[in-house]
Amino acid sequence: MLALLPQLLLTGLTVGSIYALVALGFVLIYNVTGFLNFAQGEFSMLGALLCATVLTWHLPLPLAALLAVAAVCLLGAATERLAVEPAYGSHPLTLIIITFGVSMAFRGLALMVWGADPYPLPEFSPGPVLVLLGGVLTRQALWAIGFSIVVVGALFFFFAHTVPGAAVRACADNPFACRLVGISPRRMALFAFTLSAGLGAAAGIVITPITGATYDMGLTLGLKGFVAAVIGGLTNAPAAVVGGYLVGLIEALTTGYLAPGYGSAITFLVLLAVLFLEREGLLHGARRRQA
C-alpha cells in the first residue's frame, strides 16, 4: 500500500497546481468586486483553445501563448464591461448568476468554433519524466507547479508593494472612501477581470499539454478551482493555492486508496465541511460590500 504513496502525492501535486491556478482567478475578482466569477474556468478553456489555433499558424509556442493570453484578457475586459458592469449595485447573487450565463455562452461558442474534439499543445520542454522517490513527475507538471508558485509570488508583491495593488485592496476594503480619494472602483473591477482572465488563460495553456483542451474543460476546472478558493477562505491568494493543492491531493489519495471515482465526491464533502465550519469565510466579503 505504501508503495503507491509517492506517485499519488506527485499526481496530487500535478492536478493540484491546475486547481490552484484557477482558484487564484476566483480570489482576485472576489477581492476587488465582492462576488464570484463562475466564467473563470471558461477563460482557461478559451486560452488553451485559442493557443492551439494560433499555433497552427506556424508561430512559435511562446508567441502563440502570448497572443492567446492577450486575446482572453480582452474577452475578460469585455465580459466586465458588457455583462457585469451594467448590473453593478444588484445583489451579489445576481452578479454571480450573470457570470454563470457568461460561462454557458462561452462554452456554447467554443463548441461551435472548435467542435467537441480535444486539441493538443506540445510540452514546453519535452523530455523524459523525472523520477522522485519511486514516483514520476512529468516536466509539464513542473511547469504548472512552478507557474502557480511564481504567480502567487507576483500577486503577493503586486498587492503588498505597488500602488495599483494597494488601490485594488483599498477598493475591496472601502469602495466609498476610494471614490473620495479618486480611485474608481469600477476601473479596478475592469482591471481585476482583465488580469484574472489573463491568469486563467495562462493556466489553461500550461495544463493543456497534460490534459488536452476541450470546449467543456472550463466547467470542471471552474468547479474545482472554486472549491479550492473556498477552502482557502476566498480572500487570501496563498491560501487559495494551498487549497488547490489540498483538493488535488485529496482526489489522488482517494482514487489510489479508497476507490477510483470517489475523488470528486470526497472533495465536495470537504467543501461542505469547510462551509459548515467556516461560513463566515464565504459570505463576509459580500455582506461587507452591502453594508
Next chain:
Amino acid sequence: MQQLRRRFTGIVLAAAVAAGLLLPAWPVLGQGAAIKIGTVFAVTGPASSLGKPEKDTAAMLQAQYAAEGGIGGRPVQILTYDSETDPTKALLLMKKAVSEDSVIAVVGGTTSPESQAMADYAMQVEIPFMSVAASTTLSVPSRMWVFQMPQRNSTAAAKAMEYLVGVHAKTFAFLYRNDDFGQDGLVAMQTYGSQRGITLVDSEPFAAVDTDLSPQVVRARAANPDAIVVWSTPPTASIAAKNIRQLGMQAPILESHGIANKAFIQLAGPAAEGVVFPSGKLLVVGQLSGTDPQKPLLEKYGRDFEAASHYAASTFGGHAFDGITMLIDAIRHAGPDRAKIRDYVEHLRGFVGTGGVFNMSPQDHNGLSTKDMVLVAIRDGTWVIWK
C-alpha cells in the same frame, strides 16, 4: 388612395395564401409524391464530431438520388433534423418526422442514449429504425423494428480480444471510463477473456473529466498484467496511454474503437506508438487486400464524401450511409411500405456496407461479426493493419 392600397394589399395577401395552399400539391401532379426518409443526427452539441459527418452523408446521398431521378418515378426526399445531442430532442424530432412529415423510416440516434429513446418510439408506432449508435443493448435482444448499423460494442470487444490472444497475454488490467460505454466493454472483455483463458487481474474506473490517471495506472501496475486495456475516448483515452508509458509500464496497450480518430494520436503523442485497437475498415481502406468485398465501396464512399463535404470521411458518416442505402435498397425491392421494408431488411444477406457485410436475421438485427473489423496499430503517427 389609402383605401385602395389597403384593398390591393388584401388581394395580394389572399392570392399568396391561395398559392401557399396549392404549392405542396404541385409535385404530386408532376411525378408522384416523394418517398420520405427521416434522419435525426447530433449535428451540434457534444457529439457533433459524429453527427456532422452523418448529416453530410445524408445530404450527399440526397443529391445522388435526386440526380438519379428517384425510385420508380417518385423522388426520394431525405429529411434531416438536428437533435443537438439531446435524447429528448431526438425523440421529439422523430415524432415530428413520423406524424407531421410522414416519413416511412428513420435513420439516426448518434449517441446510444438518443438511439435508445428513438428505438422505444419506433417499437410503439411500428416504423423501421436504423440506429447509428453502437451500444450492445440496441440489438441484443433483437427488437422487431430496430436495426443497428455500427458494429456492436461487444463485437468490437471480441475483435480486441484477438489481439490479447495474438500477443499471448495470460492476464490483463482494464482501465475504463465509468459510464455505459466503459462498463459495456468491461463485461464483454471479461467474458471473452475467460473463454480464451485470459484473466482480468485488475479493473480501474475513471471519470470522463479526469486529467491524470496515474493513480489508476499505479494500481494496475501493482497487479503486474501482461497487457493493459483502456476503454474510453480522447482525451482520457490519450491521458491513460501517456500515464502508462510515463510510469514506465512496457506492457502492450490495447484500446477500444473509441480512439479511431486523429485526436487520439495528437493528444497521446509518442505514447500512441504501438497502441492497437479494433476498428471498421474505413480507416485503413488503402491497405485492404484487393479481394476484400468492402474495398470498392469504401473507396467510393471516401472519395464521394470528400468531394461533397471537403473533409475526410469517418466511420460515423459510414453508419448513416449504410442505414440510408439499406432502406433505399429495401424500398426498391419491396416497395415504400413500412412493414415490407422491415421484412426485407430483416432477411437481408450479404449486403455490402461501409461497416461490413451485413447478414441480417430475425435473431440478429445487426448482422455484423468480428470479420467486419480489423485490428489497427498506430505506427509513426498513422494507422496500419495489425497482423
